[in-house]
Amino acid sequence: DSGVTQTPKHLITATGQRVTLRCSPRSGDLSVYWYQQSLDQGLQFLIQYYNGEERAKGNILERFSAQQFPDLHSELNLSSLELGDSALYFCASSALSGYGEQFFGPGTRLTVL
Amino acid sequence: GESVGLHLPTLSVQEGDNSIINCAYSNSASDYFIWYKQESGKGPQFIIDIRSNMDKRQGQRVTVLLNKTVKHLSLQIAATQPGDSAVYFCAETSTSYDKVIFGPGTSLSVIP
Numbered sequence: 001d002s003g004v005t006q007t008p009k010h011l012i013t014a015t016g017q018r019v020t021l022r023c024s025p026r027s028g029d030l031s032v033y034w035y036q037q038s039l040d041q042g043l044q045f046l047i048q049y050y051n052g053e054e055r056a057k058g059n060i061l062e063r064f065s066a067q068q069f070p071d072l073h074s075e076l077n078l079s080s081l082e083l084g085d086s087a088l089y090f091c092a093s094s095a096l097s098g099y100g101e102q103f104f105g106p107g108t109r110l111t112v113l
Numbered sequence: 114g115e116s117v118g119l120h121l122p123t124l125s126v127q128e129g130d131n132s133i134i135n136c137a138y139s140n141s142a143s144d145y146f147i148w149y150k151q152e153s154g155k156g157p158q159f160i161i162d163i164r165s166n167m168d169k170r171q172g173q174r175v176t177v178l179l180n181k182t183v184k185h186l187s188l189q190i191a192a193t194q195p196g197d198s199a200v201y202f203c204a205e206t207s208t209s210y211d212k213v214i215f216g217p218g219t220s221l222s223v224i225p
Contacts (some may be wrong), residue, residue, distance in 0.1 A: 002156065019146070040206030041203060043157070043215040058212040090156050099145050099164075099208075
């Protein structure tokens with residue numbers, strides 16, 4: 001158990017819908033990272049927050065957004081969902097920004113029908 | 114995209130043998146590298162890291178080698194065990210661009 005929690009574990013929705021994925025980092029970790037893992041694109045970095053502020057952006061679509069709240073939990077919002085958005089979404093946390101071990105949560109499996 | 118997952122290289126080794134997993138990283142400005150292990154149905158798990166001012170770093174049964182000249186990273190696992198069966202990812206990052214770039218992954222299968 002990494003100490004990072006993600007909810008929900010599974011999510012099934014329809015095209016055009018909007019969903020919110022939630023992540024609680026390890027106690028004391030200030031950085032939260034979001035990743036998307038799909039069969040054809042591998043593991044892709046989406047976005048990072050550090051202590052409430054956006055720190056780095058990766059391959060995140062404009063339909064996706066994220067935020068980190070004062071209690072350090074983070075949410076990833078996915079809107080106007082397409083079939084190709086079906087993937088595993090992982091959250092990771094670390095004490096620092098950039099360097100150091102990232103602890104990954106168990107992931108949320110999103111299926112868009 | 115920066116991480117291509119179309120073809121997952123596979124490596125099969127006999128239990129007890131040493132394993133070497135290779136990774137070509139993409140950006141010469143990267144100065145921090147990490148190896149992750151991902152077991153089926155789980156999130157990636159940190160194995161070992163190395164900074165660009167080092168060529169080699171050792172952990173428990175694992176060694177990471179970095180060759181900056183050819184932008185190559187390798188992970189050596191000594192006395193491979195069935196529990197080592199997983200997909201292994203290398204990742205690179207830098208304070209100059211912050212985002213993390215993952216390699217496509219290598220699937221390691223240990224034959225008992």
